[in-house]
Amino acid sequence: MSASVTVRVPAKVNVQLAVGAARPDGFHDLANVFLAVGLYDEVTVTPADEPRVTCEGPGADQVPLDRTNLAVRAAELLAARHGIAPDVHLHIAKDIPVAGGMAGGSADAAGALVACDALWGTGTSRAELIDICAELGSDVPFSLVGGAALGTGRGEKLEPLDVGGTFFWVFAVADGGLSTPAVYREFDRLTPAAPAPEASPALLAALRDGDADALAATVTNDLQPAALSLFPSLRDTLAAGTAAGALAALVSGSGPTTAFLARDQVSAARVADALVASGTCRTARVAQSPAPGATLL
Numbered sequence: 501m502s503a504s505v506t507v508r509v510p511a512k513v514n515v516q517l518a519v520g521a522a523r524p525d526g527f528h529d530l531a532n533v534f535l536a537v538g539l540y541d542e543v544t545v546t547p548a549d550e551p552r553v554t555c556e557g558p559g560a561d562q563v564p565l566d567r568t569n570l571a572v573r574a575a576e577l578l579a580a581r582h583g584i585a586p587d588v589h590l591h592i593a594k595d596i597p598v599a600g601g602m603a604g605g606s607a608d609a610a611g612a613l614v615a616c617d618a619l620w621g622t623g624t625s626r627a628e629l630i631d632i633c634a635e636l637g638s639d640v641p642f643s644l645v646g647g648a649a650l651g652t653g654r655g656e657k658l659e660p661l662d663v664g665g666t667f668f669w670v671f672a673v674a675d676g677g678l679s680t681p682a683v684y685r686e687f688d689r690l691t692p693a694a695p696a697p698e699a700s701p702a703l704l705a706a707l708r709d710g711d712a713d714a715l716a717a718t719v720t721n722d723l724q725p726a727a728l729s730l731f732p733s734l735r736d737t738l739a740a741g742t743a744a745g746a747l748a749a750l751v752s753g754s755g756p757t758t759a760f761l762a763r764d765q766v767s768a769a770r771v772a773d774a775l776v777a778s779g780t781c782r783t784a785r786v787a788q789s790p791a792p793g794a795t796l797l
């Protein structure tokens with residue numbers, strides 16, 4: 501057994517997040533077009549006498565270090581399936597904004613699963629790993645597979661999508677977080693009769709063609725009005741990025757991170773500088789997509 505295993509896992513942005521009405525189980529049916537972006541957390545697992553989790557990096561103080569941490573639950577679920585004790589030290593090196601709507605917690609769960617499978621030699625099939633991911637959370641399967649995918653059901657049923665080029669993004673990290681369940685509740689309040697969600701053929705074509713202008717014209721996030729209602733100052737962030745030349749500006753997932761599509765790397769750097777100078781966000785990060793899913797280092 502090797503001494504430790506490290507897995508790198510990407511953040512995501514939703515280029516389309518179509519949300520239907522609340523289901524009897526409380527979740528919402530989605531047409532969720534995920535795109536993995538090149539901002540990564542790294543999860544390292546090392547054999548230990550008892551389960552332990554540590555975290556470093558921006559926002560690490562907001563990451564729970566108990567069993568509510570999704571990465572801990574991932575290790576426990578895998579261990580339980582194989583009748584072994586989840587005695588590992590999980591270390592999370594965070595670079596994905598915490599509680600930002602970029603699936604950082606989901607990334608850590610997918611990373612912990614792949615890392616523990618390698619450390620313990622449990623040889624779990626990819627299909628079974630994806631099933632465990634779906635049990636952990638709606639966005640976790642996508643963190644495992646990366647690239648681009650259409651998520652249906654509550655977002656966990658994935659169909660891979662072709663992406664015909666590189667897209668350049670800027671992410672404005674807000675001061676503070678938003679609770680995903682609270683954003684969905686606000687969505688329900690604002691949208692009493694949400695239609696059944698459907699993927700946009702024009703958006704899927706824009707991804708396939710690698711066409712940034714066409715993607716900019718088709719990105720949508722049905723959770724955006726709810727996120728703006730709970731976090732009104734995000735309107736200023738969106739306006740600052742648009743004024744700086746972003747092709748599109750939207751809330752990332754349930755927010756409060758905002759995402760800006762740029763024409764190229766130079767334009768992305770300019771938009772990031774303008775966002776920071778505007779004082780409407782805590783920091784801005786530049787990243788490209790698509791990015792690979794969970795990868796053993």
Ligand code: C5P
Pocket residue numbers: 526527528529530636637638639653654655680681682684
């Ligand atoms: O699946 P996950 O644990 O990530 O979901 C977090 C919360 O987000 C859920 O408890 C629910 O309130 C909301 N959610 C939803 N519909 C989805 C996905 C998430 O209502 N499809």
